[in-house]
Amino acid sequence: MSTSEAGAAATVIPIDDVARHHGAAGKAPVTAAPPPAAAAVPVAAAAPAATTTAPRKIGLPFFRQADRGSRCVALIDFVLRIAAFGPTLAAAIATGTSDETLSVFTQFFQFRARFDDFPALLFFMVANAIAAGYLVLSLPFSFVIVLRPQATGLRLLLLVCDMIMVALLTAAAAAAAAIVDLAHSGNLRANWVAICMQFHGFCQRTSGAVVASFLAVLVFILLVIMAAFAIRKR
Template sequence: MSTSEAATVIPIYDPAVAGKAPATSAAAPAATAPRKFPIPFFRRSDRGSRCVAFLDFLLRIAAFGPTLAAAIATGTSDETLSVFTQFLQFRARFDDFPAFLFFMVANAITAGYLVLSLPFSAAVVLRPQTTGLRLLLLVCDLIMVAMLTAAASAAAAIVDLAHNGNLRANWVPICMQFHGFCKRTSGSVVGSFIAVLILMFLVILGAFAIRKR
């Protein structure tokens, strides 16, 4: 046989070798991956933002009470004083003072806004990563703070004039006669300023949440 011819290798079947499976390295057990929730409500990174949003929701409910009470108390401020006879009467009514009329309307608008803003605030609690709703609420809160502060300040000036009068202008204090009227309007002003403080805290809270995002 010539050396140039290639040698032919015939495989021989060996049952002893075939019965043995090739040694393979044992597969390492797969590490258990941490459970992830597809819903963003359960993300731990949003826990702090959700707490801030929930506090925002509660403060809106807290501010609704004083504004509604101030609007109702001012709108029902009406007292008639009889002097000597029933034919000579003096009457004090909230719409006799433009400042009180503006005060009542501003409180009513703010109370309505706070009710309408609750669904948006609840949506922010469920999805705290939403920045657009936070910005919308922040702008509206700023408008309400400005309007309510102006109305409460104007009403406070009239209440002070009603209690103390003005000697230089010869304006006597009417609260010496109209006790019920002054009591209702004074309580309304106090409640409105409480709502102003809550709204200011809402603005600070909203700005902090947006800056954090």
């Protein structure tokens, strides 16, 4: 066989197939990476915890814890106003009905003691009547403060009015006390005789009225102190 025939009978292998064959033999088989394991999820995060919501309490303004002290002071204020009404009204009535007539020897000679004969006692009766009327009118405002302790404006209004009543009643009771003391003791230097030795009923009524009025003054002073304390606390 000649060389030309041998070359013609040889099998021709393309270069691409040889390169592909050597490349497949040199490379290691690539294995696919396993999928990443799923991260462990905590049980607490996976299953949402059941939250228990406490029942919502409806807070009424009347039962609020912060207002209990102020409400107690307002309630005492309301009770004291009712208590002060009695002495002021009793003092006004007792003074207005203090009238006594004394007969000497015969019915033609009579001496009469009446409250309007003394301007101080007249002023005393009017002042106590005004104070009694004011106490009645102030009761609704005091009751509103019991329901709403945060109403500082009403407290301030009652405080100013109470101070006016303290000044009025103190002046009236002091003037009436001077007249009653003069009626009991008299004045030797001025030659004023004590009339209570004859006019017992008149002196008893006026003396009791003065004592009742001073009690009302003390109650008003307590009202002023409590109102000032409550406003300062606010």
